[in-house]
Amino acid sequence: MKDLEFEQKRTLTRLEAADQLAALAAALRHGGRAELELGPGKLTLHIPDELRSEVEVEVGDGQIELEIELKWSTAPAGEAGAAAGDDAD
Incomplete structure (x- = not known):
């Protein structure tokens, strides 16, 4: 959730x-x-100083969709590295 x-x-x-x-x-x-x-x-x-990004372009049905997604951990700085390793994207 x-x-x-x-x-x-x-x-x-x-x-x-x-x-x-x-x-x-x-x-x-x-x-x-x-x-x-x-x-x-x-x-x-x-x-924060470091974050992850994803750029996605979809072309179809007479439209172009551009998505720019930025992600970062909400964990305190010391825990951020461990939390990033848990992400199974």
């Missing part, structure tokens, strides 16, 4: 999508605590 799940689906202009990705990139670049504007609210996350 997940502790928290947030999902947002909406239509964006290309510039709005670029702004959202730029804000995420800035948060990743600075690390630590990141605040992301998502529609009417903010999402605050702690982003």
Whole structure:
């Protein structure tokens, strides 16, 4: 069971999508605590120095789907290495 799940689906202009990705990139670049504007609210996350990524592109049914997934452990820094080894992706 997940502790928290947030999902947002909406239509964006290309510039709005670029702004959202730029804000995420800035948060990743600075690390630590990141605040992301998502529609009417903010999402605050702690982003560690290392994380795992997955990029997936699907083409079909007249659409292109691009997914960028970032994962990191919520365990304290000393335990993060052990937790990462337990992940059987």
